Amino acid sequence: MNFDFSDDQKQLRDQARKFLAEKCSPKAVRVVLDGKAPYDKDLWKGLAEMGFLGVAIPEEFGGAGAGHLELCVIAEEMGRANAPVPFSSTVYLAAEALLIAGGDAQKKKWLPAIASGEAIGTLALFEGKGNPAPKNVKLTAANGVLNGVKKPVADGAIADFAVVAARTGSSGRDSDVSLFLVDLKAGGIEVKSLTNLDPTRGQAEITFKDVKAEPLGAAGEGWSILTQVLDRAAVLCAFEQVGGSDRALEMGRDYALDRIAFGRQIGSFQAIKHMLADMYVSATLARSNSYYGAWALSTNAGELPEAAAAARISATQAFQHCAKNNIQVHGGMGFTWEFDCHMYYRRANAMALGLGSLSYWEDQLIDRMRKKNAA
């Protein structure tokens, strides 16, 4: 058994960590946070040059063809650095949807562009409040023409193309949903940026008025493809969340060692020590569940749906828990704009919603466990 990353993968992690420490300092993140840029273009270019954007994209489509374990390693570092780039929407959602369901021409058009950093992609699934469900897809597609409104769409304002979930039937079944590939620079599309909890990763409302779009995957297969995309993204996001949890824990630990109160390092008080110990515990459980998810993702194991849901729940909770208590350790300084704690707190709480809420994934996990038990 080797339930760990290989030495090569660990080396890749070190390389990514070093690169991001240099190019993605908290100061650089703040340029986007303060609204001075929609995302960090230089960083995005750099990530492409390092081969990180196409790490799991096959070589024939311009990627590095390394694999999903390597992508998990990079994802963790993206989360640790709180990178203000459309990585998750482009790489976990759009690229994965193309890899699962794209035709050869579609892959040839978009995957090399993703790997080289020329194209930003996203998934347009949500339409206002509500969790991922076929009944919540109201945008229609008739004869390849889309009409409707999607919101929030992650990184929608900077994306070049989107995978759009649309209603193509009225049977009341999952097969009512189909996926489409839309060039967002086409006519009939109106994009509006939305104010959101985590400005380092934008959200948008996209209105489609008689927009021509090409199908992605077979008609009626949309929901089944989406479920696979969301599961894969859940594992990859879990690694970002684990990276973020670790960073928040580290910040809290370092502050507890530096800060003196009542004549002692505050990290010598049990109340603080135990809070940090609990952060370590939740981050560790999340890491272990995520490793299992990584194994299932990289081997395409039948366990993936269950593993993805467990990783999602555990990593979401860990990141929220660590980000929240990091602020508590910092006391009053923790909730100032000047300290970096709130960036992780924002990211943790935004990420908790991006693929559907915690209760959605709780529901999924129990369904999947029951299915496995019945099988």
Add this chain to the structure above:
Amino acid sequence: MNFDDTPQEAEFRATARAWIGANAPKQYEDELRKSSLGRTALKNANILDVAKAWQKKKADAGWACLHWPKEYGGRGSSPIERVIWQQEEGPFGQLSRMFIIGHGMCGPTMMAFAREEHKRAYLPPLASGEKVWCQLFSEPAGGSDVAGLRTRAEKDGDDWVINGQKIWTSGAHYSDYGILLTRTDPTVPKHKGLTMFFLDMKSPGVEVRPIKQASGASDFNEVYFTNVRIPDHQRLGEVGDGWNVSLTTLMNERSAIGAAVSTGFPELFEYCASLMLDDGPAIEDRAVRSKLANWAAKASGLKYTSMRAISALSKGERPGPENSIGKLVAGSMIQDVATYALDLQGASGVVSGEEAELAGRFQAMLLRAPGTRVEGGTDEIMRNIIAERVLGLPGDIRVDKDVPFNKIPTKGRG
């Protein structure tokens, strides 16, 4: 990243599986499998007799105490082989719980500090389960603060004379031998005046009184010592070096990883899948599902944390303090799971015994759970271990550290 055995590991597993398949006491398999925390007694047999017979059989065939050297009754196996054995032994491994203190802690301490002739005389019958050992550390005045113990050992010729009291001694009522931590010098700071011995539990002056626990069971004991004589050659380590010797014992406690930690979750999941609530099956209820999912993620997190530890072991790394999280998480989880299982039954959740649904399985779990959160280090001590040894935070302030033991205050008020 994979879950596969190496060819050698696969061969070891196959051999172990075949032997267990041919030799394990299968008549108890179902009962052992269904026994949850707080419930390991067998209905129609004395569990100690069954455990001893299984252990002897394993020892005779070379499957006892796998990681011990062969000359002391072990097999000289690698840590990973030990883990594979535990996986294959499955529910029969529950029988080893009777010997866990002896095999996990007393044996390794003897190996590190006893004279060679004592090792050869005492270790093989300990490995084979013929003799059972206990560990006499905790005292009424020294639980988490082990070094606060007061049991005195005074030199008299070639013997030491022991007076005092121990508590929370698991299995003392059926133990043949024990390792004993005593105070030999009360005039120096507490960690410096301790000395370790081993002794025959049948020695004159040793009195064992079982403690009836909240659950009604009696797994632990008080042990009283009145002028008990121990020959000096049964001393483990130097006079005054008992604290270091005890650290060896406690460190070995941690390496008992690989065995699955009980969380109560599989029991709860199975129960909720069949339980009918007023509005339908429990598992269809939104609130129930949310609770279950959270515990499921915790249980799998623990499972894969232990897989990561086993992986590290297989590469030759030593188990570190991070392994404290299993007990910390599982302890309070069991308690919460049991509480919730009863809550789902409404008023009838209080009823146990033959009349009750599941015959009080979760009630037994509930009453045993507080012990899990205390034994082998309380939740709070576990958090200190993580904070100090994993995260590098400062140690707790110990105002008695440099004070002679007999000058440390003994009462909080008055």
